[in-house]
Amino acid sequence: MTFKPAQWPRRLRSQEWYGGISRDVIYHRSWLKNQGYPDDLFDGRPIIGILNTFSELSPCNGIHMKDLAEKIKAGIWEAGGFPVEVPVFSASENTFRPSAMMFRNLAALSIEETIRGQPMDGAVLMVGCDKTTPSLMMAAASCDIPSIVVTGGPMLNGYYRGERVGSGTHLWKFSEAVKAGEMTQEEFLEAEVSMSRSTGTCNTMGTASTMASMAEALGMALSGNAAIPAVDSRRRVIAQHSGRRIVQMVKDDMKPSDILTKDAFMNAIRTNAAIGGSTNAVIHLLALAGRVGIDLTLEDWDRWGRDVPTIVNLMPSGKYLMEEFFYAGGLPVVLKRLGEGGMLARDTLTVSGKTIWEEVRGAVNHNDDVILPTDKALTQSGGIVVVTGNLAPKGAVLKPSAATPALLQHRGRAVVFEDIDDYKARIEDPDLDIDETCVMVLKNCGPKGYPGMAEVGNMGLPPKILRKGVTDMIRISDARMSGTAYGTVVLHTSPEAAAGGPLAVVRNGDMIELDVANRRLHLDVSDAELATRLAGWTPLPGQPESGYAWLHQAHVQGADTGADLDFLIGCRGNAVGKESH
Known part of the structure; x- marks a missing residue:
C-alpha cells in the first residue's frame, strides 16, 4: 500500500483550543498552564492524548500501566510532541458484572467523546484486558485521528x-x-x-493476548508488541518507541482509516486461525469493521480462516504460554509464515509507516515446538468455524482447535437450561436426565439476554459425567466463552433467544445435529413445528426500564454483526465542536 504523508507544517486540531490570542483560546491555554507548562509548548507542536486504562479494579490493566505511560511520554517529548495522560473507562472481564461485554460499547462511546471533545491531535491507546483493546480501537476509528496501540503485555508463566x-x-x-x-x-x-504471579494480562492465548495479536496483525501496533511480557524491560522500550512514532503519524496524518482496510481484517482473521485465537475476536473485529465502514461478515471469518493451520502451540489449544511465545519470536514469526504461504496481504500499511511484510520478513523462529512447522500444526484447518441452520439462521461459531475431534459430527438429545440461573440450580443434581451423548443447551445469555453476553458458554459438565472420566460434551448457547477456555462449544447463536431466535424454543428431548465439516447446526423438528413454537414465544419479563442497561437492551445488535450499539456504527470524525465561552 502506498501512503502519501500530509503536508507539514499545517494547522493542528489542538490549535483550535490553544492557537492565537482570542479570549476563548486564552481561557483554554491559561488553565492548562496551571500545571507549569511553558509558552512554547502551545506553539503548534502535536498534542498527544495517552489514553490510559489503568485501574486498580482492572488487574490486567494494573500498576505497570503507569510506568508504561511514563515511557510513552518520554518518547513523545523526544519526538517533539506534547504528551497528556488521560484516564479512560476500563472494562475488566474479571471484575465487571453482569459482564464486561455489556460495557465494551459504553467504554467505546465514552472514549470516543473524550477524544472528540478534547484537544488531541493523536492518541496512544493503552490497553490490556480483552475489552479495553476493542473499545479503544473502536473509539479511535470512529474519530479517525492518528492512533497507535500499546498493550500492557501478558503476565509471566x-x-x-x-x-x-x-x-x-x-x-x-x-x-x-x-x-x-x-x-x-x-x-x-x-x-x-x-x-497470576505477576502483573499483566492472561498468559494463555485468551482474549487479551488474542486481541493484542489482532491489533498487531491489523497494523495498529508496532511489530512485536503483542507478546512481550508485562514485566519485561522490552515492553517499556516498545512503549517509548510508540510514543516517538505517534508524533510522526500526526505529522503524516496517518489515521486508522488508512490502516484498517479490508485486507488488514483478512490478515487479522488468518492470524487468529494461526494462533488458535479466541472466539471473542469475531465479535470485536466485526464491531471494529463497522466503525470504519468495512463490510465484514461471519462468512468472511469462515472463508478466510478455514484452511489456515493452527501453528502456535499455546493453551488452551496447546501446551505453552505467552512467555514462551515471546521467546520463540512472537507474532512476527507467525505473520512471516502466513506471508510465505500466500495467506497474508503483504502490502497492508502499519503504524510504523512500513508494510506488514517489510516488518516481518526478517523474523526468526527460535523454538519449533512453540511455533510449529506447518506439517506439525495442532490442526491443519484452524480458524473459527461458522455453522448455520434452522437453529442458527444468522450463524454460530466454534473453535475447532479447542474442540474434541470426535464431537465435530454428532447428533444428540437436548438438555435445556433456560438461563444461567437454571443451569446453576440443576447442573449438580444427580437426578439430572443427562449422559455424555447429550447436547447441553443454554438460552438467554446473548447480548440482550444476560444482559451483555457473558462468558458462560463453556458450561461445566455435570459431576456425574465428569466422574465417568468424560471431559467434553457439545454445548450450545447464545453466550460467549472465555478465550482461555476449551471444549466443543458452539457460541454466539444468532438470533439470540432473548430476541426470539429459534434457540428460544428448543425443548428437552429435541434432537440436535452438529456437522462442522458441512457447517450445519440443525434442530430436528419440522418447519411447521418450529414456526408454531416461535409464534407462541414471548419475551422475558423484567427488562430494565432506565439507565445504561436500558440503553444497551434497546440498541444492542446481534452477535453476528458485532454486538455494537446501532447508533454507534460508522465514523463520525473529529470535527471541533462549537466554543461555549
Missing part, C-alpha cells in the same frame, strides 16, 4: 507442583477436577496463588 499453569485455562481444568473428585478443594486453593 504460572507453575503448580511442576505443572505449567495457564491463567483461566487451569481455572476451568482444576474446577472440573474438583467436581470429578480428582483434586481437593485445598489443592485448588493452593493452586490459586500460582495462576
